Amino acid sequence: MTSTAPHQSIIDKPFVLDLFAGPGGLDVAGHALNIPSLGIEWDKSACLTRYAAGLDTLHADVSAVRRDAFESLPPEINVLAGGPPCQTYSVAGNGAGRKALEEVKSYIARLMAGDSDEKIDKELKKLSDPRTALVLEPLRYAIQATRSPNRGNRPYDVIILEQVPAVEALWQRYAFVLENIGLPDGTKYKVVVDVLDTETYGVPQTRSRAVLIARREGLGEPVLPAPTHRAYEAREWNRGNDRISAPIHQPTLDEENVPEPQDGRGEEEELLHWTSMGEALAGPVGEHLGRKTPFLVRSNYGSSGNPGRRGVRTDRQPAATVTGRISRFVVFEHLNDDIVHEGARFSMNEAGMLQSFPPDYPWSGTAQAQQVGNAVPPLFGAHLLSAALGLPAPAADALRTPWTPATEEQRAKLRSQGCGAADDCTARCPRPEDQAPPPSTSHSRKKKASPQ
Structure with a gap:
C-alpha cells in the first residue's frame, strides 16, 4: 500500500530519535521537513560530520544509552527510527547469515514475552559477532519506552526502519510480533514492510532498501511512500x-x-x-x-x-x-x-x-567515503518520514539548497552535549573496538562485504 497523502500529520509535534544515525541522512531529511531529531552514533568521524552540520547528536553506543541513559533522552520523542548494521545478516555465503536470522527471531520472541534485559544481555555476549545483537535495539527501545517513568510509560507513536534488502525477513518478523503479539505492556502497531528503490523517489542512484513503517494502533493504517519518479530499467x-x-x-x-x-x-x-x-x-x-x-x-x-x-x-x-x-x-x-x-x-x-545530500554538506573526520556510502539517502528519508507521519511528499528539489554549516560556537556546544567536552571526546564516548567484528578467518577474508 502506498501513501494517499492526507497532508496532515498523524501526531502533533513529531520528534525523531535516530538510532545508528551515521552522518545524518535521516536527520537532514527531518530538517527539510522541519521535524527535530536527535541522533545516536558511535563512530567518531560520523559524529564530527554531524556536529559540523549542526545536528543534535549523542556520541554513544546505542545499547549503552538504552541500558544506562534512557531516562536522559527527551521525553517528547515520539518517533523511533534507525537502520542497524547489517553485515551479519547477509544470506550469502556458508549459511552464517541464515543462522543469525534464526537467532534474532528467537530473541525477538523472548523480548516480546517480557524476558529480562539482564538475562538476554548475558546470552547476547556469547554471540560470535557483537553486531548481530544490534538489530534488536529498535525493538528494545520500543519496549523500554513503555517502562520509562520520564516518558510516563508512553510508547512511541511511529517506528521507521530501513536496511539492505537481505534484512527484509527481520522486518517481516518485527511486523508480525508488533501486530499480533504486541509489546509486553500490550501496545500493538499496524505495520507495512517492503523493498523500495531509491531512484523512484528522485535520488540519482539505484539503491534498494528494505523498509518498515509502523503506526501505533489508533493512528490509522501505515502506508509506504508513493513513488514520484520512474524506475530505472x-x-x-x-x-x-x-x-x-x-x-x-x-x-x-x-x-x-x-x-x-x-x-x-x-x-x-x-x-x-x-x-x-x-x-x-x-x-x-x-x-x-x-x-x-x-x-x-x-x-x-x-x-x-x-x-x-x-x-x-x-x-x-x-x-x-x-x-x-x-x-x-x-x-x-x-x-x-x-x-x-x-x-x-x-x-x-x-x-x-x-546520495541526495545537499551541496556543501560538511563531511568531516576520516573514512568520509564510508560515511557517504553508509548513510540513508536524505531525499529517500524525507519520503519515508512524510509517508509515516501523513505529510505531503517532499519536492524533488527539497535538498538542492546548499547546506549552511554550524559555526564554531555551535559545533562546540553540540560536541559538549554529545561528547562531554567542546573540543574532544571523553571517557563516556565509545571506543571503536567495542563494536568491532571478530578477527577474520581465512574463509571470511575471501568473501565480499555487502553494500550498505
Whole structure:
C-alpha cells in the first residue's frame, strides 16, 4: 500500500530519535521537513560530520544509552527510527547469515514475552559477532519506552526502519510480533514492510532498501511512500541507443546488474523521469562548480574480482549504488568522439549529492567515503518520514539548497552535549573496538562485504 497523502500529520509535534544515525541522512531529511531529531552514533568521524552540520547528536553506543541513559533522552520523542548494521545478516555465503536470522527471531520472541534485559544481555555476549545483537535495539527501545517513568510509560507513536534488502525477513518478523503479539505492556502497531528503490523517489542512484513503517494502533493504517519518479530499467536504456562509447575496454551497458523495478508502483505516465548523475552534478550550486558532461563512470564493485566486468554508466543514467568505495569509482571524460581521458574522481561533495545530500554538506573526520556510502539517502528519508507521519511528499528539489554549516560556537556546544567536552571526546564516548567484528578467518577474508 502506498501513501494517499492526507497532508496532515498523524501526531502533533513529531520528534525523531535516530538510532545508528551515521552522518545524518535521516536527520537532514527531518530538517527539510522541519521535524527535530536527535541522533545516536558511535563512530567518531560520523559524529564530527554531524556536529559540523549542526545536528543534535549523542556520541554513544546505542545499547549503552538504552541500558544506562534512557531516562536522559527527551521525553517528547515520539518517533523511533534507525537502520542497524547489517553485515551479519547477509544470506550469502556458508549459511552464517541464515543462522543469525534464526537467532534474532528467537530473541525477538523472548523480548516480546517480557524476558529480562539482564538475562538476554548475558546470552547476547556469547554471540560470535557483537553486531548481530544490534538489530534488536529498535525493538528494545520500543519496549523500554513503555517502562520509562520520564516518558510516563508512553510508547512511541511511529517506528521507521530501513536496511539492505537481505534484512527484509527481520522486518517481516518485527511486523508480525508488533501486530499480533504486541509489546509486553500490550501496545500493538499496524505495520507495512517492503523493498523500495531509491531512484523512484528522485535520488540519482539505484539503491534498494528494505523498509518498515509502523503506526501505533489508533493512528490509522501505515502506508509506504508513493513513488514520484520512474524506475530505472537497464534493458529499456539499452534500447534507447543513447550510450557513450569510449576507446577503452569497457563492458556494454547490457552487462549491468540493475534490479528490476517492482510492479504496482503507480502509472508510469504520471511519474517524473528518474534523475541522472549529470542532472545531479552538472549545475553550479554553492561551492560545487558543476561537473562537465558527458562523462562515464566505472564502478569498483560487483565484478567478482574481474575488472573487465565492473559496471559502467554514463552521466545520463543514475549512479550505481553508492557505497564506501565511491572514491574508487573511475570517471572518464569525453572531449569528442575520438578522445577520452580519465578525469577527476568524485569529490566527497559530489558523492554526497549522488546520495541526495545537499551541496556543501560538511563531511568531516576520516573514512568520509564510508560515511557517504553508509548513510540513508536524505531525499529517500524525507519520503519515508512524510509517508509515516501523513505529510505531503517532499519536492524533488527539497535538498538542492546548499547546506549552511554550524559555526564554531555551535559545533562546540553540540560536541559538549554529545561528547562531554567542546573540543574532544571523553571517557563516556565509545571506543571503536567495542563494536568491532571478530578477527577474520581465512574463509571470511575471501568473501565480499555487502553494500550498505
